[in-house]
Amino acid sequence: MSPLATSELERARTALRATFGFDGFRGRQEDVVERVLHGQSTLAVMPTGAGKSLTYQLPAVMLEGTCVVISPLIALMHDQLRSARANGIRAATLTSADADWRETQDAFRAGELDLLYVAPERASQQGFRDFLTAAPIALFAVDEAHCVSEWGHDFRPDYRMLRPLMDQFPQVARLALTATADSQTRRDVMAQLGIPDDGLVLAGFDRPNIRYAIRPRDNPVRQIADLMARQPGPGIVYAQTRRKVEELAEKLAAATGRSVLPYHAGLPAETRAANQAAFVASEDMVIVATIAFGMGIDKPDVRFVAHVGVPKSIEGYYQETGRAGRDGDPSLATMFWGAGDFATARQRLAEVPEDRRNAERARLDALAGLVETPQCRRAVLLRHFGEDPPETCGNCDNCLDPPAVTDATELARKLLSAVYRTGQSFGMGHLQKVLVGAEDERVRQRGHDRLSVFGIVEGEEARLLQPLGRALQARGDLVPTEHGGLALGGAAREILKGERGVEIVVPPRRSRSRRGDAAANPVGDPLFEALRDLRRELAQEAQVPPYVIFHDSTLREMAASRPSSLAELGRLGGVGAKKLDAYGERFLREIANH
Incomplete structure (x- = not known):
């Protein structure tokens, strides 16, 4: 596919700056927006925090008609609704929790909505499909799209019923979005939603922060x-x-x-x-x-x-x-x-x-x-x-803090032998007592002090029994019995026969903690704290969370650059036209006071 025509790309960037206050796209956002503006159906796999919602919100502002967003939870829809409206996007939700559903339907029919959020349970109904014929549809966006796939970790049957809705509007592009889908899940989502094989945009999964x-x-x-x-x-x-x-x-x-x-x-x-x-x-x-x-x-x-x-x-x-x-x-x-x-x-x-x-x-x-x-x-x-x-x-x-690794094959054979010789019905606590030769009434009552494995572990090996037991259980080589004991499983018999080795991480003698480096204001700038106080006050007035006003990163940029005019403030990341108009003067006054 050829890149967006220069004029179209400039129009997208102009809308990006005006609506969201950003000068450029991040990661693969531009590729996804490009496909949407060309009317091409797409599955976008982008890490959380990579700005997935922007890839449908920006086209919704630019395209004629309403973008219908299928989202799994009412709380998530309402959260995204607040953020969209704060950026000047005409958005509404149509859920069982909304008292204004008549007004929302009227606004949709009148072509006054950029975004309409609905749950899959509603979107899959014939009545909703009929309702959508009353006005132009710009795009179908399916959020948390891994829920479509029975191979996904959070399968939702109602997501599986979305295809008829979209097939009724064959000229409307489909955008599926998820942060979490392995290759099998990706293939299934694309098949279920009718997205072509060349419609995958894979942005990677890394979250370096x-x-x-x-x-x-x-x-x-x-x-x-x-x-x-x-x-x-x-x-x-x-x-x-x-x-x-x-x-x-x-x-x-x-x-x-x-x-x-x-x-x-x-x-x-x-x-x-x-x-x-x-x-x-x-x-x-x-x-x-x-x-x-x-x-x-x-x-x-x-x-x-x-x-x-x-x-x-x-x-x-x-x-x-x-x-x-x-x-x-x-x-x-x-x-x-x-x-x-x-x-x-x-x-x-x-x-x-x-x-x-x-x-x-x-x-x-x-x-x-x-x-x-x-x-x-x-x-x-x-x-x-x-x-x-x-x-x-x-x-x-x-x-x-690279951990030490040790070959625990011989110790694993001792532990697995103890599991076998005690009848595969005791937990780690009892097994440890047997192996270290502890004076214990229950061990003696069971006759386990007379076993060949009694007292065969000592010194440094004893300290490794607990992490070794954890490792073998994590790997499935020790499995639980219904009465809380441990039995041989997985590769246990191969380990006992000497056919498989076991390496484990040596636990540190005491945990060494590192300070987190996520303090909002690492340099203790009093202006930054004052801007946070103002943000909190404005959030209470508007009855929205503080981050809807501005993110910390925007406040840090304000504190560092100290803009003195609306034009300077409007050039900062995250300050779109609607927010500049709504909050600009108040933040400039606060900056001037410092």
Whole structure:
């Protein structure tokens, strides 16, 4: 395809500056916008924070008619609605939560909407298809498009029913957007939505501003409190159960003095909505949540994401950590894991339909590989999505503080022998006591002090038993029994026969923490803090989150360049015409006061 004609490209850049306040496109945005303006259907795979929404919002402003956006969650739609309207885009949502649905329908029929957001459940109905014939349609945009695919990690059946809607308007281009899709999922999405084979724009998966770190879990309250102390700004903590969410939220609030709220599907709807709204509006709150939380927000200034336990898959991990640092500023993604997490996950595989079980097992194995690797975390993550990254990234725990690796083959054979000789029905605690020859009543009662494996581990080897047990469980070579014991699985018998070696990461004797470098105002500029105060005041007046007014990066640019006129202010990144008109004078006065 030839590049956009110069005049068309200039028109797009003019609209980009006027609407969003940006002088140029980022990454593959221009390629996607180019295809949309040419009326070509496209699947765009772009990392979170790469500006996916701009690729349909900008054409929506430029093209005749309304861009219909199919989005999975009402909260996400309303979040994007606020941001679009703040940039002067004529946008509306048509959801069950909207009281103004009649006004929205009238505005659509009158051709007064650039964007119309709807859920897939509504979009797949014949009544909605009939409604859309009342006015010109510029584009169909399908957000979180991995939900279309049964191979995707977050399959939504209603997404599978969108094809008839789009087929009814064959002249309208289709734009599918996702941050999380492996090659199999990409092929399925394109087939299901009728996007041609040459319609893929793959922007890559790297999020260089996110620092990845993975640690064994010992005391999660202390570990996350330490993380919060190092990392100012909003954060999300993912826990695996509702009970754990509430317990962690309460203990973290008490331990840190920070505002910490819970979020899970078992809370009353009004409590969930209030907690989410408080988090979205806050500049320092931490929310503890199940994975039900996150897709529904588009909050750009999340400074850290922590997992207490392993996520469901490597795709889930990528998507959940991707909620940090959407504004491009430095952010942390830290996982605290235990061997039992993988044991539980492998037990859950039995509940997966048989035709999908191998794919889910491969995802879990990939996640285990990420957790256990002594190599660059980012490289492992990116290779999973088919990329060929450099061997090191310089911004993950293993690159910054390379771990030692040891050959634990002989120790693994001792541990697996103990599992076998004790009847494959005891947990790690009991097995360790047997192997180190501990004086223990239960060991004696079972006669395990008379086994050949009793007391055969000592010294430095004893310290490695726990991390070795974690590693073997993560890899599936030790599997849980229904009564909480451990049994041989995976490659255990090959290891016992000496046919396979085992290497593990040696845990540090004490954790060495690094300060996060994601402070909003690292140099302590009083003007920057004053601009943040003004932003907070304007956000309260407009009843929107502070980031909808301006991102921190825009405020830092203001503080550094100190513009003295609307023309100078309007040249800064992120200051579009609507925001310049709405807020320019107030920010100039604040700058002049300093």
